Amino acid sequence: MTSRDDILASIRANRPKVDRPLPPVPLFDDHPPASLLAAFKENLERMGGIFLDLPGAGDQLEPVRAKIAKAKVVCSTVAEVPGNRDIAAARAPQDLADVDFALVRAAFGIAETGSVLLHDSELGVNALAYLAQHLIVLLDPSDIVVNLHHAYRRSEFQHGHYAAFHTGPSATADIEGVLIHGAQGVRSLSVLPLARAAQPLGG
Amino acid sequence: MSPQSKPSDHTGLLHPGLLAPDDRDAIYRDGQRLDHAEGTSRPLHAQPEPQPRGAKVFGNRPIDQAEAAARFIAAPEHEKMHDERLWDLRQKRDREMHAIPEWEELRSLASAIKEHTLTHLDEYLEAFEANAHSNGVHVHWARDAAEHNRIVHGILQDHGAKSLIKSKSMLTEECGFRDYMASVGIDVIETDLGERIQQLDNEDPSHVVVPAVHKLRTDVAQVFAKTIGTDPNNSDVHYLAEAQREANRPLVLTADAGMTGCNFAVAETGGVIVCTNEGNADLSANVPKLHIASIGIEKTIPRLEHLAIFVRLLSRSALGSPMTQYTSHFRGPRAGGEMHFVLVDNGRSARLGMAEFWTSLKCIRCGACMNTCPVYRRSGGLSYGATYSGPIGLIIDPTFNAHKYSNLPFASTLNGSCTNVCPVKINIHEQIYAWRRELVKRHEVPFAKKLAMKAAGELLSRPSAYRAAIAAADVALAHLPRFAIYNGLNAWGKHREVPHPPKQTFHSWYKANRGGKDDQPR
Numbered sequence: 001m002t003s004r005d006d007i008l009a010s011i012r013a014n015r016p017k018v019d020r021p022l023p024p025v026p027l028f029d030d031h032p033p034a035s036l037l038a039a040f041k042e043n044l045e046r047m048g049g050i051f052l053d054l055p056g057a058g059d060q061l062e063p064v065r066a067k068i069a070k071a072k073v074v075c076s077t078v079a080e081v082p083g084n085r086d087i088a089a090a091r092a093p094q095d096l097a098d099v100d101f102a103l104v105r106a107a108f109g110i111a112e113t114g115s116v117l118l119h120d121s122e123l124g125v126n127a128l129a130y131l132a133q134h135l136i137v138l139l140d141p142s143d144i145v146v147n148l149h150h151a152y153r154r155s156e157f158q159h160g161h162y163a164a165f166h167t168g169p170s171a172t173a174d175i176e177g178v179l180i181h182g183a184q185g186v187r188s189l190s191v192l193p194l195a196r197a198a199q200p201l202g203g
Numbered sequence: 204m205s206p207q208s209k210p211s212d213h214t215g216l217l218h219p220g221l222l223a224p225d226d227r228d229a230i231y232r233d234g235q236r237l238d239h240a241e242g243t244s245r246p247l248h249a250q251p252e253p254q255p256r257g258a259k260v261f262g263n264r265p266i267d268q269a270e271a272a273a274r275f276i277a278a279p280e281h282e283k284m285h286d287e288r289l290w291d292l293r294q295k296r297d298r299e300m301h302a303i304p305e306w307e308e309l310r311s312l313a314s315a316i317k318e319h320t321l322t323h324l325d326e327y328l329e330a331f332e333a334n335a336h337s338n339g340v341h342v343h344w345a346r347d348a349a350e351h352n353r354i355v356h357g358i359l360q361d362h363g364a365k366s367l368i369k370s371k372s373m374l375t376e377e378c379g380f381r382d383y384m385a386s387v388g389i390d391v392i393e394t395d396l397g398e399r400i401q402q403l404d405n406e407d408p409s410h411v412v413v414p415a416v417h418k419l420r421t422d423v424a425q426v427f428a429k430t431i432g433t434d435p436n437n438s439d440v441h442y443l444a445e446a447q448r449e450a451n452r453p454l455v456l457t458a459d460a461g462m463t464g465c466n467f468a469v470a471e472t473g474g475v476i477v478c479t480n481e482g483n484a485d486l487s488a489n490v491p492k493l494h495i496a497s498i499g500i501e502k503t504i505p506r507l508e509h510l511a512i513f514v515r516l517l518s519r520s521a522l523g524s525p526m527t528q529y530t531s532h533f534r535g536p537r538a539g540g541e542m543h544f545v546l547v548d549n550g551r552s553a554r555l556g557m558a559e560f561w562t563s564l565k566c567i568r569c570g571a572c573m574n575t576c577p578v579y580r581r582s583g584g585l586s587y588g589a590t591y592s593g594p595i596g597l598i599i600d601p602t603f604n605a606h607k608y609s610n611l612p613f614a615s616t617l618n619g620s621c622t623n624v625c626p627v628k629i630n631i632h633e634q635i636y637a638w639r640r641e642l643v644k645r646h647e648v649p650f651a652k653k654l655a656m657k658a659a660g661e662l663l664s665r666p667s668a669y670r671a672a673i674a675a676a677d678v679a680l681a682h683l684p685r686f687a688i689y690n691g692l693n694a695w696g697k698h699r700e701v702p703h704p705p706k707q708t709f710h711s712w713y714k715a716n717r718g719g720k721d722d723q724p725r
């Protein structure tokens with residue numbers, strides 16, 4: 001018998017003969033926050049993320065440009081802001097090890113936790129979001145869902161091979177509970193609430 | 204004395220002396236101190252002190268947990284810091300729980316989903332396997348730890364891989380994976396800070412979520428000075444964490460293969476979900492071409508809609524943080540890459556057949572039961588001398604070796620706090636008690652403990668005497684069955700949550716387990 005057959009046979013022999021139906025799962029969305037964006041912002045900040053306020057007038061990408069102004073290597077996968085490192089030219093994830101700032105668009109965000117979902121279709125190279133020193137994410141405010149129950153109904157989980165919720169930057173407090181940002185991955189995560197294709201290139 | 208002995212001063216700390224004179228280590232946003240991930244909600248500082256080590260292991264001899272606990276308690280700076288940090292996690296958990304009106308409903312759903320899945324585990328595993336296959340993932344099955352290690356070694360050999368970066372996985376600890384890999388010449392590099400500290404110090408993780416929680420910053424400074432060349436006199440936490448990041452980075456970039464554990468395996472999608480705060484699982488899986496995920500068969504859940512329940516509960520229960528920084532969904536290999544899943548039984552299918560203990564398989568390894576346990580908090584996880592420590596360890600470890608771990612089910616006050624905080628509603632304290640009975644049946648319990656159990660049994664048969672004993676608060680509260688905890692006599696049972704750490708109960712437990720010797724903890 002193969003190990004597979006062995007294990008399945010053992011489970012069949014041992015599984016408790018009790019009736020345990022699968023319960024229906026509610027969406028728990030009866031009391032949504034007044035503003036999904038405001039709730040998203042508050043929760044993102046609690047988790048150590050940086051919320052970039054959209055300028056009321058003028059260049060909507062100004063907060064992003066200010067952040068990357070002094071950076072040596074910027075790798076962007078969004079049309080709104082060009083970088084100086086072409087992700088298509090990266091033959092291996094290791095080629096992105098020197099990236100200072102990475103820019104990507106989130107598939108969607110979650111108000112409950114301040115999370116953004118980064119999907120392999122937007123990342124190009126998954127490791128970009130972890131090897132870069134800093135990460136800037138563009139999030140369309142209309143792409144914010146109320147909670148995780150709504151999040152897992154999204155189609156992003158049915159296609160593609162990789163998707164990750166980022167909720168703030170890489171963090172640890174493994175030594176005496178002292179909080180550190182930039183444990184192994186990005187040292188900061190900033191989110192700009194910019195609608196998709198709302199801004200002409202070079203804005 | 205009331206079992207709800209309150210912290211003695213305005214700091215709200217169990218050990219007010221630990222309050223740091225300043226808060227310069229902390230990160231602030233808009234004047235708010237951040238305490239997400241496993242960050243403490245208040246600044247703490249302990250004095251340097253040599254680190255107490257874990258249980259002494261002599262082959263198959265029963266582990267003397269109480270002996271190791273006594274040495275931990277004899278190192279007061281370590282003991283206080285450990286107690287304080289874990290209690291802080293527990294309090295943060297309560298804060299998050301109160302912010303979610305449907306919390307109890309989520310727990311009930313989580314429990315029901317797990318029980319349903321476990322009672323149909325063969326079907327869900329087959330579905331998971333089929334879907335993973337169609338996503339292009341290679342699926343392997345391992346009966347036990349040895350087979351798991353051989354399978355992974357085989358995959359690495361096929362790729363000529365000599366170095367492996369990995370994220371934290373209790374399953375690989377259970378399999379003795381690092382030792383095995385060392386014996387076949389594969390270099391394993393842990394990428395989680397806490398786990399890396401433990402690896403470099405040749406020590407097991409002491410906690411399922413915070414592996415180095417029993418160490419002080421000065422202990423870490425010594426380990427890093429010896430292994431990655433930091434200044435032995437610099438125990439600044441930011442410096443130490445940065446040094447480890449910089450030391451690991453080149454190892455991550457040059458590794459031949461990556462490995463992760465698995466928090467949840469979704470049958471519907473054939474994908475696995477890994478939760479970390481450091482993003483180290485994403486580095487391990489996304490930088491090398493080859494990704495291997497080790498999966499305990501009990502991690503299976505039916506569909507994505509069920510995943511939502513568990514993700515909402517996991518980090519809140521574990522750390523009192525609304526979400527882990529990273530919740531990563533791996534469904535198939537990257538272009539040009541390869542992905543392997545190893546489904547591991549290692550005693551789980553046999554446990555399914557244990558009428559009193561099968562629901563321990565619901566465990567999502569959040570560590571909440573450890574954080575709340577008065578014995579665990581004051582003994583340190585290494586005192587258990589087993590892969591799993593704390594309340595969940597007491598009911599899992601004996602399934603691996605009932606003789607070696609025969610003392611562990613006695614390392615509990617049976618106060619029921621573990622059961623109250625468990626996000627999947629495992630009746631932990633009842634299973635601990637059931638293990639005691641089971642071990643007596645199997646003649647694995649020494650005479651003195653049997654006497655104590657007998658006395659407790661007689662006491663429990665006479666409620667008035669029992670009440671008197673509780674009032675005296677000087678009895679070994681080691682054998683309380685459910686009625687005693689929920690009958691209204693015991694203040695802890697009145698609420699779902701234990702409001703304050705039951706110091707007195709720990710004291711009683713300690714006395715009972717140390718035989719009333721003079722070396723009292725305090």
Ligand code: SF4
Pocket residue numbers: 565566567568569570571572573595621624625626627628629631
């Ligand atoms: S037994 Fe419950 S509380 Fe303990 S680690 Fe498992 S899930 Fe968490």
